[in-house]
């Protein structure tokens with residue numbers, strides 16, 4: 001299993017699809033799998049059931065994952081220790097982006113419930129998570145100023 005981790009906007013979903021094509025392992029989007037299982041958009045789940053409910057669904061999803069897949073995780077998957085342990089079942093690839101890259105990519109995004117509020121609040125969330133991504137990662141890939149194709153190729157090279 002190949003797990004892509006990183007902050008919102010780091011490119012997990014984009015790169016996971018490309019790595020799936022290159023490896024022939026099926027691509028799974030964890031957010032989408034949870035949305036389908038719950039019959040509800042992540043944004044609505046956060047609003048009506050709360051963040052912890054969504055976090056429980058993330059953990060349940062990881063507990064039941066068995067197949068060889070390329071999984072695009074949600075940016076907050078590293079928050080729980082149990083999740084970080086479960087991720088060790090596969091190769092964890094951290095797509096590491098500078099704050100400026102994230103802002104550039106997510107300006108105007110209204111889909112992500114935790115991408116909201118003051119810049120300082122978002123930056124604080126980013127800073128607080130950095131060490132958790134590093135801790136969980138088997139492979140770290142810098143994604144700033146690279147095309148998706150370059151990043152996907154770099155991931156492939158590092159999987160060997």
Ligand SMILES: Nc1ncnc2c1ncn2[C@@H]1O[C@H](COP(=O)(O)OP(=O)(O)O)[C@@H](O)[C@H]1O
Nearest residue numbers: 007008009010011012013014015105146147148
């Ligand atoms: N290497 C890249 N260069 C430029 N834009 C990118 C790159 N990777 C992703 N993007 C864009 O950034 C946004 C966030 O990417 P996405 O794959 O959804 O990230 P994540 O799943 O980590 O939140 C999307 O609009 C995507 O097209």
Ligand SMILES: O=C(O)C1=C[C@@H](OP(=O)(O)O)[C@@H](O)[C@H](O)C1
Nearest residue numbers: 007008009074075076112113114
């Ligand atoms: O960082 C987070 O806590 C989250 C990131 C989202 O996924 P992306 O990283 O694909 O945006 C999604 O799982 C949810 O909105 C929470």
Ligand SMILES: [Mg+2]
Nearest residue numbers: 012013072073
């Ligand atoms: Mg995504």
